[in-house]
Amino acid sequence: MIELEGLTKRFGEKVAVDHLTFSVRPGxxxxxxxxxxxxxxxxxxxxxxxDRPTAGDVRIDGTHYDRLKDPLTYLGALLDAKAVxxxxxxxxxxxCLAQSNGIPASRVAQVLExxxxxxxxRKKAKGFSLGMGQRLGIAGALLGDPRILMFDEPVNGLxxxxxxxxxxxxxxxxxxxxxxxxxxxxxxxxxxxADHLVVIGQGRLxxxxxxxxxxxxxxxxxxxxxxxxxERLRDVLHQAGITVVEAGGGALxxxxxxxxQIGELAARYGLVLHELSPQQASLEEAFMQLTAEAVEYHAxxxxxxxxxxxxxxxxxx
Amino acid sequence: MSTHQPPMQQAPAAAPGGPYPGYTSPIPxxxxxxxxxxxxxxxxxxxxxxxxWTLGVFVLLVVGIGLMAGALVESNSDSETLSGENPLSxxxxxxxxxxxxxxxxxxxxxxxxxxxxxxxTTMTACPSRARVLAAKSIVFFAVAFVFTLATSGFVAMVxxxxxxxxxxxxxxxxxxxxxTVGISLYMALLGLLSLLIGSVIxxxxxAITIMIGVLLAPLVLALFMATESLAKLREWLFEYxxxxxxxxxxxxxxxxxxxxxxxxxxxxxGLTAVVYAGAYAxxxxxxx
Ligand SMILES: Nc1ncnc2c1ncn2[C@@H]1O[C@H](COP(=O)(O)OP(=O)(O)OP(=O)(O)O)[C@@H](O)[C@H]1O
Ligand SMILES: [Mg+2]
Numbered sequence: 001m002i003e004l005e006g007l008t009k010r011f012g013e014k015v016a017v018d019h020l021t022f023s024v025r026p027g028x029x030x031x032x033x034x035x036x037x038x039x040x041x042x043x044x045x046x047x048x049x050x051d052r053p054t055a056g057d058v059r060i061d062g063t064h065y066d067r068l069k070d071p072l073t074y075l076g077a078l079l080d081a082k083a084v085x086x087x088x089x090x091x092x093x094x095x096c097l098a099q100s101n102g103i104p105a106s107r108v109a110q111v112l113e114x115x116x117x118x119x120x121x122r123k124k125a126k127g128f129s130l131g132m133g134q135r136l137g138i139a140g141a142l143l144g145d146p147r148i149l150m151f152d153e154p155v156n157g158l159x160x161x162x163x164x165x166x167x168x169x170x171x172x173x174x175x176x177x178x179x180x181x182x183x184x185x186x187x188x189x190x191x192x193x194a195d196h197l198v199v200i201g202q203g204r205l206x207x208x209x210x211x212x213x214x215x216x217x218x219x220x221x222x223x224x225x226x227x228x229x230x231e232r233l234r235d236v237l238h239q240a241g242i243t244v245v246e247a248g249g250g251a252l253x254x255x256x257x258x259x260x261q262i263g264e265l266a267a268r269y270g271l272v273l274h275e276l277s278p279q280q281a282s283l284e285e286a287f288m289q290l291t292a293e294a295v296e297y298h299a300x301x302x303x304x305x306x307x308x309x310x311x312x313x314x315x316x317x
Numbered sequence: 318m319s320t321h322q323p324p325m326q327q328a329p330a331a332a333p334g335g336p337y338p339g340y341t342s343p344i345p346x347x348x349x350x351x352x353x354x355x356x357x358x359x360x361x362x363x364x365x366x367x368x369x370w371t372l373g374v375f376v377l378l379v380v381g382i383g384l385m386a387g388a389l390v391e392s393n394s395d396s397e398t399l400s401g402e403n404p405l406s407x408x409x410x411x412x413x414x415x416x417x418x419x420x421x422x423x424x425x426x427x428x429x430x431x432x433x434x435x436x437x438t439t440m441t442a443c444p445s446r447a448r449v450l451a452a453k454s455i456v457f458f459a460v461a462f463v464f465t466l467a468t469s470g471f472v473a474m475v476x477x478x479x480x481x482x483x484x485x486x487x488x489x490x491x492x493x494x495x496x497t498v499g500i501s502l503y504m505a506l507l508g509l510l511s512l513l514i515g516s517v518i519x520x521x522x523x524a525i526t527i528m529i530g531v532l533l534a535p536l537v538l539a540l541f542m543a544t545e546s547l548a549k550l551r552e553w554l555f556e557y558x559x560x561x562x563x564x565x566x567x568x569x570x571x572x573x574x575x576x577x578x579x580x581x582x583x584x585x586x587g588l589t590a591v592v593y594a595g596a597y598a599x600x601x602x603x604x605x
Pocket of ligand 1: 011016035036037042185
């Protein structure tokens, strides 16, 4: 269990993380979403005691990370796949990590096998591709067989097979009762992996909800209708007990999957339809809307810098 | 990791005995201590190429220049040339140049971790920053000391026998101790100072430049202070410059006043201790 309480980090004028309060529970995969520069990595660094919070507190099962007596067997983290000395071989990189926590050296070969890097174990890390580096980072996180796992954008650079693998890995780790906390930009990716969802934008908490609730609330299906005789159609549908809402561009929308019923009604009353299409709002759209609002709100709220486009944080870094 | 049952929506029941539920690893849990950090740093220092390069060049410089100097002096002198002098003193030139290698290795031990991002992995594995700094310092100090002792000891032995015919005096026990153990402790401390500067600056090239400046600047500055009014300062810079402190270990200080005997070691020890305290305080307060 990871518990954040009013966690705040300021870099000079810039508020990177703004009063975050939430907890990450064991036994499930918790997705951590936000656009570039939202403060995900900074939050994770504070959990690990790498960055000192400006205010607030974060605890791992009630303890500060730097008070853990056995950090790697308690919490394994993949922060940045490049956090490796390129001149060291994959094997030696993991060996020095294992030694620092008294983990048996035999675990090194095991995790290399798990992530599929056995063949290049003796090769220098600087020759690794992005995906191989990512796998090495994941191996480091798994090294201590920890009860809490934290991954910062683990699918970054992985091939489809690798993405599938990490997805199943995270699910099975959680199923064993571990706490799994994973950040991502991609709502669609999280929808497949996470059971719980924490969304932040501009360092602020925007949503802390179960994935099922989020999907229920955001993935509505509806039917879009275009008809030259709109008022007539509205009456007909109203009489049939179907609620119609006005959508943009002269179209009408009806909640749910009632396309057949609407088509039959139109035929019976001799109404011409120019469009009758079932629609599904995507989770990605819901996510973008959620975070876009945060950006707008932030821009109006104070003397902060103007609204930034999504890539801004990344470009600065 | 092979169970593919669907993830539980609710947290599983609390594990017996602990307030926090969750997974319990079959891997034995070990309370980590300094020994673990030392083993880790030892693996790190010996598993990168830069260590081999810097130490290899160091050995070449110290042994090569030391022996060359000895041979040159021997072939150009008769039985009186060096009468009464310390034959070990020709090890000085090799060590002076070799100190650049020790400085480089010291800086790389800390700064390269910042350059590569490895420091975050290190600090995650060992969240006690005091322990990380201590482990790096101890391992580096031991490596630098052993290498300097072996090379300077070898050079001293060869030179002592080579220069017997030039009238040089037989080195005393004190001469031997200073030219081997003394100079090795001094060099290892100089390297440790570089390691600490690397930890403060967090940038390899920057820290190496600063340390080479510390090594050479006082001498160079002294050369330009020709005016009368600066004579005192000039002399002070000269006497306390690192090259002159090094030469004190061979009892052939370039000047009469200033540090003598084992003074350079105490000076360097004090300086390193102060910088260690500063580097530690900064490490504690800064983000990694
Ligand atoms: N060391 C630092 N010094 C100054 N500003 C920083 C520092 N680290 C992060 N920031 C700023 O804090 C904000 C949050 O950055 P962070 O890396 O946590 O975002 P993120 O959510 O991980 O983004 P991404 O999805 O691109 O990885 C950004 O605006 C970034 O520029
Ligand atoms: Mg990030």
